[in-house]
Amino acid sequence: MKFLGMRAPEKRSFIDILNQIKSGDKVLKDRFISDYRPYIIRSVSKILNNKFIEIENSEEYSIGLIAFNEAIDKYNEDKKCSFKRFSYQVMQRRLIDYKRKDYKNSNVYPFSYFEGEETYDFEDKFLVEKHTDHVYDFEIREEFVSFVREMKDYGITMDDLVKNMPKHKDSRKNCVKIAKRIVEEDNLYYKFNKKKKIPFKDVSKYVEVSQRTVERNRKYIIALVLILKSDLEIIKNYIKNLE
């Protein structure tokens, strides 16, 4: 139960992303860190009294990145602390540790000293994992992008879809039924694809449904048809499970 002022520090979806990273999704971790890169740069700069951070050869930035990486692993949502604040603290402490060490033996050679001519990209070496799922990920993304593009051909945006979502599960089921019918019957799909709208008259022959229902949920049904015709397996599974 939630009371006023007792909000969870992070959104559920955010925690789910973190959990996925913790369970070993390296690609997601890379993406997550790269999304947070501006924040890391800003935090490191702030901790070092607004020092300008040159990403290519700043040791402090590397330490910030390692600390951020550590923060992702160590973050515990039960502690009621926002991830940003937590990661900032970790970065701050690691940087202070580094500064102390650095002060003790100030004759530290930069990594590049040992690397010779090669530029030393910390991120390339330690953070970017070669992942076999890369291609698969890319395909899925492309699939979604093309789906959204196709929706646009029918004059539908995701905003419209959210606004015209049938509230009730039963009505959604009904829509799924109609969409399935359109996909299954070739002549229906042909008309649908050609005219870019739902062939109601033909549909009513197969499914018992009022015109009003179809009209009201037109956009949703179109989206469902497009999904069923695409390779979006996860969503197709959802649709299958709904029935």
Place this chain on the structure above:
Amino acid sequence: MEYLGVVMELKDNKAFIMTNSCEVVCIRKQPGMYEGMELVFDRSEKINIANSVVKYSAVIGSAAAVFIAIVFYVNLIFSNQIYAYVGIDMNTNLELAVDKNNRVIDIRTNDENQKVLIEDLNYKSKPLESVLVDMVENFGEKGMIDSHTDNKVLITACLQDKYDRQAEKEMFKNLENSYSKIKDELQSRNIQSYFMEVKSEDRKFAADNNISTGRYSIYKKSKEQGIDIDIEKLKHNQINEILEKVVVDDELVDVNEGTSDKINHNTPVKQETEKSNDTEKGSDFNEEDIDLSLGGINDIDIIQSIEAANFETQKVIREIQQKVKDDIKYEKDKANEVISKIEMDKSISDDKRTMLIKQIEIELIKKIEEIKRIGNEKAQAELNKLEQKTKDLLNRIN
């Protein structure tokens, strides 16, 4: 309640998700999200995409309300802005703050006792002339004014500097109108009115010197006319007496347009004007008539320096006294020590001891007297010095 869903599109700050119950919802984009990602989210994360008109109507409405409030408030401020200070000098020194339409906003006075006079006066937002008449009647009731004798009142107007020339002229006209009304009203109550316009820097200067604006203007005017008035006396004298001596117009004259050529030689002041001509010729009737003149403001400096000298002398004398005391104490201690030594010495016979002690005592008394004498002489010398200095300074005043 938690949902499972797939991210379908990421746009701006939003993520569109198809849930496992085939509902498309929109939530806030989180770092690391990508299309095709399956994730768990909470029902509370959903963003409502409302109709834009409905969504912004609250914003538009509140903006309009703020705008209206500002317009209203600005109007209120401007209508309530002080544009002139009207000073009233009779037995009292009051200052009325007046707005653009000649309505009284506030009455101020430096004198705590005079606050009683305006306590029961209802003046807020009333026209200047009616407030003045009310005030005069109120004073009559309270015995501040004797209606059987001639009374004089000096009314000063001080326009605020911040207005431009055109606006100022208009306001001045306004003031002039009400002044003519005031004059008639006061005349019927046996009160002679005098008017002056004062520059705002003069008003400020007067306030700094703790004198009413009216009295300070008289002081300034008297200087122009070659009459010497002591500013300290001016503070305490009756305005009736002062106004008899200095020529003041009974019409309002805009100072900014030059006072000299606009002096109105109208009815009741005519005699005064003639008198003033005498004054300008150099007659000293002022000094003979009433002892108003003690000299210029320099006198105060001299008096102050006399006071300082006096203080200094007192200090020196106190020091001398202290020194005398210390010396006496020292001598006494010394003598006591010697005496106790003699008393302790058993080799001396009793007779001799008494004799020695007596001798020491006599010596001590002599020494003390000597110390006192020297101290007195020193103090006297200081006093003489002070007297001489004071005499010199007083001579300078005379």
